[in-house]
Amino acid sequence: MTGTTHTTDPAPDQVRRAHRFRRLAGAALLATPVAVAATTTAAALARAAGVDFAIPDGGEYIPLPGFGVLTGVFSLLGVVIAAALLRWSAHPARRFLWTAVTLTAISLVPPFLVGAAPTTVLTLLVLHLIPAAVMIPTLTRALPTRPD
Numbered sequence: 363m364t365g366t367t368h369t370t371d372p373a374p375d376q377v378r379r380a381h382r383f384r385r386l387a388g389a390a391l392l393a394t395p396v397a398v399a400a401t402t403t404a405a406a407l408a409r410a411a412g413v414d415f416a417i418p419d420g421g422e423y424i425p426l427p428g429f430g431v432l433t434g435v436f437s438l439l440g441v442v443i444a445a446a447l448l449r450w451s452a453h454p455a456r457r458f459l460w461t462a463v464t465l466t467a468i469s470l471v472p473p474f475l476v477g478a479a480p481t482t483v484l485t486l487l488v489l490h491l492i493p494a495a496v497m498i499p500t501l502t503r504a505l506p507t508r509p510d
Contacts, residue, residue, distance in 0.1 A: 379449075382448055382505075382506060383445065383448060385504050386441070386444055386445060386448055386501065386504045386505065387441075388504075389500050389501060389503070389504035390438075390441040390444075390500075390501065390504075392500070393437070393496055393497050393500040393501065394434060394437045394438065394441070394497070396496050397433055397434075397437050397492070397493035397496040397497050398430045398433045398434045398437070398493075399430075400492050400493070400496060401429050401430065401433040401489055401492045401493050402426065402427075402429050402430040402433070404488065404489055404492055405426055405429040405485075405489055406426055408485045408489075409426065412481075413481050413482055413485045414479070414482065415482055415485070415486075416478060416479070416482065417476045417477075417478055417482075418476070418477040418478060419476045419477050420476075429489060433493045436469075436493070437493055437497050440462060440465075440497050440498075440501060441501065443458065443461060443462070444458050444501045444504070444505060447461070447505065448505055448506075453507070453508065454505040454506060455502050455503075455505035455506060455507045456507070458501060458502055458505055459498065459502045462494070462497070462498045462501070462502075463498065466490065466491070466494040466498070469490050470487055470490055470491075473486035473487055473490070
């Protein structure tokens with residue numbers, strides 16, 4: 363009795379999907395630490411320039427590591443959204459761009475609501491835009507622009 367081994371190559375769609383996901387993951391692995399470093403550095407520079415990051419509503423100060431942690435968390439959330447759109451959207455790049463820009467715009471509202479000093483509010487707005495400027499273009503470019 364002779365054994366015959368059949369090897370089947372993965373379907374072209376599976377290969378293409380895996381390649382696109384690897385491309386997205388690679389972009390995320392590069393962009394996320396850049397966004398975290400840029401935001402934390404900008405926050406440190408602002409603090410050195412005299413911005414206190416005091417939030418009167420809670421009577422607390424935003425600690426410097428908090429900027430890095432929250433940037434990392436929300437950057438990874440953006441990656442999850444991008445991956446979901448890659449999997450389920452016919453136009454993932456376009457959908458991601460609109461979703462990310464909308465969520466960034468929404469994220470600009472809370473700094474106005476906490477009652478912080480105008481310099482703190484302005485700095486927080488800039489610190490929201492820095493990671494968006496890194497993550498949104500990077501992830502959008504990593505996604506396909508049209509369906510297969």
